[in-house]
Amino acid sequence: MRHALHGEWTKLRTLPSTGWLLLALAVSTVLVGAATTGAVDTSHCPAPAGCLEDTTRLSLTGVRLGQAAAVVFAVLAIGGEYGTGMIQITLAAVPHRPRVLLAKAAVVAAGVLAAGTLGVLGSLAAGRALLPGNGFTAANGYPPPSLADGPTLRAAAGTVLYLVLVALLALGVGAVLRDTAASVTVVLTLLYVFPVITRFVTDPDWHERLDRIAPMTAGLAIQTTIRGAGPPIGPWTGLGVLAAYAAAALLAGGCVLAARDAD
Numbered sequence: 001m002r003h004a005l006h007g008e009w010t011k012l013r014t015l016p017s018t019g020w021l022l023l024a025l026a027v028s029t030v031l032v033g034a035a036t037t038g039a040v041d042t043s044h045c046p047a048p049a050g051c052l053e054d055t056t057r058l059s060l061t062g063v064r065l066g067q068a069a070a071v072v073f074a075v076l077a078i079g080g081e082y083g084t085g086m087i088q089i090t091l092a093a094v095p096h097r098p099r100v101l102l103a104k105a106a107v108v109a110a111g112v113l114a115a116g117t118l119g120v121l122g123s124l125a126a127g128r129a130l131l132p133g134n135g136f137t138a139a140n141g142y143p144p145p146s147l148a149d150g151p152t153l154r155a156a157a158g159t160v161l162y163l164v165l166v167a168l169l170a171l172g173v174g175a176v177l178r179d180t181a182a183s184v185t186v187v188l189t190l191l192y193v194f195p196v197i198t199r200f201v202t203d204p205d206w207h208e209r210l211d212r213i214a215p216m217t218a219g220l221a222i223q224t225t226i227r228g229a230g231p232p233i234g235p236w237t238g239l240g241v242l243a244a245y246a247a248a249a250l251l252a253g254g255c256v257l258a259a260r261d262a263d
Contacts, residue, residue: 001099009107017076022115025069025163029119033062034126042135055136056145056152057223059127060159064216066119067166071187074108074170078253079180097258101175105250108171109164116163120156151225158222158239165219165239165246166191172249176256190245191216208232215245 012018037059045051078101080086128144136142147153166187174183195217198210211217212233221231221238231238 001103011081012077012107012111015076015080018073018111021069021073021076022111025066025073025112025115026119026122028069029060029062029066029116030122030126031062032065033059033123034130036061037127037130038134040134042140051136052226053136053142054224054226055127055131055142056124056155056225059123059131059145060120060155060223062119062123063116063159063163063220063223066116067163067191067216068188070112070116070163070167071170071191072184073111074167075174075180075183075187077104077108077171078174079178079183082178082180098254101171101250101254101257105168105171108167112164112167113160116160119163120159124152124156149225154235155223155225158235159220161239162219162222162242165242166215168246169215169242169249172246172251172253175253176249178256178260212238213241215242218242 037055040053040058042051124145124147128146131137131142131144138144143149145152147156169190170183170187173187174180177183177186194210194214198207198214198217201207201210211231217231218233218238219242221233222235224231224235233241
């Protein structure tokens, strides 16, 4: 396994796109979160304390865009090799197919974990700097986001895990489809279009059911720190839904990798 991990790390580390995509993940998460946080204030509320805004979730809004970089990064980890034909060299060096996919998953997860952590910490720091100027002060019932606060720590750690799971989902889809453009399109559609479709469902029961199984909607429930402010699913349960998507994609990818590329 060490040989496979070293090989995958070397390949990703030497690709020019790796650094840029991980940087894009962290920077876009911070910038979009800061822009969204800076655009919301208490002036539209009857009273500052009556906004009931989830400021931690607001600060972490940028992950909705940052995840796109994580998807592209993960898909390229395997789709790029199929595009160039390098996958045959990889499989010749490591004939055990599941080990190849596990090594790729570990390296992809490590890269997204590092970049996602920077993005989340930067977003919370931006929130602490911007929120008081918009009326979200401790005096108005909005203490600044702090990792010393249990719900905020859970939201921060869970958001990083969310990004890792999205990347693993994308890696699994990439292993199944073996085409970079198609894989990115499928995963981004699943993440971004699914929640849009649910908005057109008028039946409240079905709307709630779909929100519970939409990977982005359910997964980002982990960011909720105010009761009733997020999707109709618990934070960890929602993240578990996304984990199920990622596990299913990796399992399918492993099966396809073994079947299509068997010696």
